[in-house]
Amino acid sequence: MRPMQEPTYTHGAVAKTAVVLVNLGTPDAPTASAVRRYLKQFLSDPRVVEIPRAAWWFILNGIILPLRSRKSAAKYASIWTSEGSPLKLHTEKQAVLLRGYMGERGHDVQVAYAMRYGTPALPDVLAKLKADGCDRILILPAYPQYSGTTTASIFDAVFSHYTNIRNIPELRLVKHYHDHEAYIQALKKSVLAYWEMHARPDKLVMSFHGVPKRTLMLGDPYHCECHKTARLLAAELKLGLDQYIVTFQSRFGKAEWLQPYTAPTLVKLAKDGVRRVDVLCPGFTSDCLETLEEIAMEAKQDFLTAGGKEFHYIPCLNETPAWITALAEIAEQHLVGWPTMLTPMMREEAKMAAEASRERARLLGAGK
Structure with missing residues (x-):
């Protein structure tokens, strides 16, 4: 496999650190066609369904997708908000708040969110972080309890993405935090x-x-x-x-x-x-x-x-302050040894950025 083109290298550029909060995913809309696309990607993952591929292909495409897509779309429609998918909205807000809080705690890190299935797709997010100069990536699944059907699938997607990359960033993976x-x-x-x-x-x-x-x-x-x-x-x-x-x-x-x-x-x-x-x-x-x-x-x-x-x-933890604090503590423990600490002047800037992050999260919740 031929590696993808590397971003233009700039001498003297300081390598950055990023945390990627990864959730399961969601359809782009509560419609039969959007749900069918989502379910096909989700249920085609061999981590999710451990049935021989040939047999499962006929079951999935001949029975499940035609019968389940419309029913599932109706269920999604019952919980859809004016801003879109609740899961996507909450995950985005968590990422926004986490970045602000990490800055307040003295860390210079980017925080992005991605979905294992659907958008924003994990490979696309990883590619953008590389283009932004991030050479240290911490993958933080939104699953507290490890399972081969969830967390391991995220790891698969990460490793698969980097098989086509020449200059791979330093990677760390959070396996679980069920007892944190x-x-x-x-x-x-x-x-x-x-x-x-x-x-x-x-x-x-x-x-x-x-x-x-x-x-x-x-x-x-x-x-x-x-x-x-x-x-x-x-x-x-x-x-x-x-x-x-x-x-x-x-x-x-x-x-x-x-x-x-x-x-x-x-x-x-x-x-x-x-x-x-x-x-x-x-x-x-x-x-x-x-x-x-x-x-x-x-x-x-x-x-x-x-x-x-x-x-x-x-309700789930969503954007509760205690959960954002927990996310920050979990991330911090896995960032140890990486050069993420801010200078005093950067800390002051981070405080202002944190306030802006909270305001952005508030506006996301208000649908503005």
């Missing part, structure tokens, strides 16, 4: 803030995205990391074993996935007489289809229809 103290504290503050306004539930349900059970049997640590996150958060919230439960959502296909499944669990809780449940999705750091539609709409209806009285969905 700042992440757990951000979750704790989010839950306690919600309970301060709405009181406590009879049961807290921590719903994580599901993966096929066979991945656990083959050595994927995702299941264990989800449960560790839940245990640490429950301890911080001073919850007994009877006050919370871990479940897994978003099952796809007929194979057995990690259990217990979220929707059937909520139905059982309602039938067992649990009046109020609060559902938190700790594995999602930005609200998206799986939280806003699958949980806050579908799961709510399941619980209430089965006899439950109150269903509360606790």
Whole structure:
């Protein structure tokens, strides 16, 4: 493979450092055609679907895409905002705030966001950072718990991109932060803030995205990391074993996935007489289809229809100050040894830039 053309080299140019916040992705619009493009890229990833390629090609293109695209588009339309995809908007705002906060903490780094599937595409973002003179890149997945189906797929995309690059930047990859103290504290503050306004539930349900059970049997640590996150958060919230439960959502296909499944669990809780449940999705750091539609709409209806009285969905971390602080701490720990510290004069400029970042994030939220 012939390497891509390198940017023009300038003698004396100072190499820059960048942090790339990478999320799963989202369709460009809540339409059948846009969703079909997105699903095709997503479900064609061998990390996501471990079925022989030839057989899966016919299943995907002959059955799933024709039948699922329109139904999924309707679901996306139910949570779409005037500014676009919630997941994309939250991820962009997190990146904007993270750059400002890193500057306040004394670091001269660029911060960009990218999507594993959809836009802005990870290879395009990496190419732009190279053109901007970034020779040190930290990849920060938006997934606290590692899985071969998510985090590893991001790493695949990074490595694949650089197979065609002659002058590869220095790379660092964040594998996971499921038990990072700042992440757990951000979750704790989010839950306690919600309970301060709405009181406590009879049961807290921590719903994580599901993966096929066979991945656990083959050595994927995702299941264990989800449960560790839940245990640490429950301890911080001073919850007994009877006050919370871990479940897994978003099952796809007929194979057995990690259990217990979220929707059937909520139905059982309602039938067992649990009046109020609060559902938190700790594995999602930005609200998206799986939280806003699958949980806050579908799961709510399941619980209430089965006899439950109150269903509360606790939003994702999104742009909460504690989460931006956690992101900065996670990034800092992986930047150690790289020359990112600002001079005193640059620090003052960074403070002003941070204020501008917060204002930009506010305007993004206002749709301006």
